[in-house]
Amino acid sequence: MGRRGSAFALVALLVPLLGAMPAQPESFAFSELGGYRGNAYVTHRDGDAYEYSEDVALTFSHAVDLASFRASYTISPQTPSSVYPWEYGRRIAITMRKVPGVTYTITVAPTLTDTDGRQLGKSISVRLTTPADPVIPAPLRATPDEPYRYGVLAHPFPFSLTGRTARRQMDLMQRAGVRFVRIDYCGTQIEPDPGRWDWSIPDRIAGELARRGITELPIVEQYCAPKWATGGRGYPAIWMEPSAYADFAGAIAAHIAHRYPAINRMELFNEPNLHGWWSNPNPQYAARDGSATGVYMKAAYAAVKQSAPGMTVVGPALADGGSDTDPRKFFEAMYESGCRRGVCWDVLSVHNYRWYNPTFSTKPSYQNQWSVYRQLQEIAARHGDPSTHVMLTEWGFSTIDSPVGFDPKVQAWYVALGFNLMLADPTVDGIVYVNLYNPATDFWGRTALTTPDFQPLPGMDVFRAFAAAGEKTSRR
DSSP, rough: OOOHHHHHHHHHHHHHHHHOOOOOOOOEEEEEEEEETEEEEOHHHHBBBOOOEEEEEEESSSSOOHHHHHHHEEESSSEEEEEEEEGGGGGGEEEEETTTTEEEEEEEEETTTTTTSSSSSSSSSEEEEESSOOOOOSSSSSOTTTTSSSEEEOOOOOOTTTTTTHOOOOOOHHHHTTEEEEEEEEEHOSSSSSTTTOOOHHHHHHHHHHHTTOOOEEEEEEESSGGGGTTOOOTTBBOSSSSHHHHHHHHHHHHHHHHOOTOOEEEEOOOOTTTGGOOOOOOOOOOOOHHHHHHHHHHHHHHHHOOTTTTTTEEEEEEEESSSHHHHHHHHHHHHHTOOBBBBEEEEEOOOOOOOOOOOOOOTHHHHHHHHEEHHHHHHHTTTTTTTOOOEEHHHHHEEEEEEETOOOHHHHHHHHHHHHHOOOEEEEEEESSSSOOOOOOOOOOGGBBBBBBBBHHHHHHHHHHHHHHHHHHHO
């Protein structure tokens, strides 16, 4: 065999050997910059402007080791942030607290690894800007003669309307143009013993508010029942029997209809789909899926209407979010237990907290979304209750210095956006902002529209402007 034949033989020998060699691993690399507005993904270029609550999204060629990413990224200037994976780990979203008019630089070190241990090999750096101070929109329309349009929550905490700063808070409410206060009416306070009624505290509060031109939305709480009605159990046990809760609701309706005719709405329950607020030692009504709530609500609705036929019953104040019963499933179970409009409620109520821009789109299955109330209305329509009205009885934004907190100017803008969404929907009767004042510095405390020392934040100016739009029209 000549040289040419020997060469062909060598090639023939090497080809199968080369084909059997393992392929070189693909490199681990950064591939795209984007963002999430709600759950809608948008692409970005380096230096683009991001909305204040828009998450920054970094996409890589392979699934990222999340612990490695947390150790590898930095943000300058520093700001609170957190990360979570999308797209099977290939995309990392960064939630960060953004201040208006700031340029941020996110840097990822070359030591970042994917889930197979491959290193990025070179650092990456992206810049993003935030818009300057947001422009607060004007109210879409005035709302004269609507006392239940703009409200605030006043749970009976020591700092609330039973505490030492009560009158100062009421003066603050008056200056803000608050039209109604959503406030607890508790059995432990009002009926400490069977048939012995003590209205001194709720009457003092209702009278002080009335003198300031503010009405109330009383909440007939289920979880601050007196021990005589709970089998000796303390907070947060509920009334063991629907009839006892109904008697309490009926007594409240009769009392306020007689003394405070401007209070013409009452709310039954507060977040009964959260398991902590439905604890019944009576096994007959211990179910937390909505069926037991339906029985209680039906009894209480009848008692309220018997005591005060003109009273509008609002409820059941379902919560959206957390690990408890989904409000939609809970509401379906209430219908299955015999509840419907005119039997258990006249107007639905729901808590539609949403920790980002309220105009952003969200998949219907997601928790914490502005539009959850519409899904409840759709359920009502399927059960023969079309055009059901709703009140949004808890909602707000926190300014806490954390990834889920917002700059006070952004908080104010989001409040205005939410108010206008409410005004654009004729089926929404009103909204309750969660805190006008709160001395605490935790997440919920900083949903307030004032500082702990009563200094107004920009959000209070927004509240005043929207509430005053209706007042000015009504005076003409």
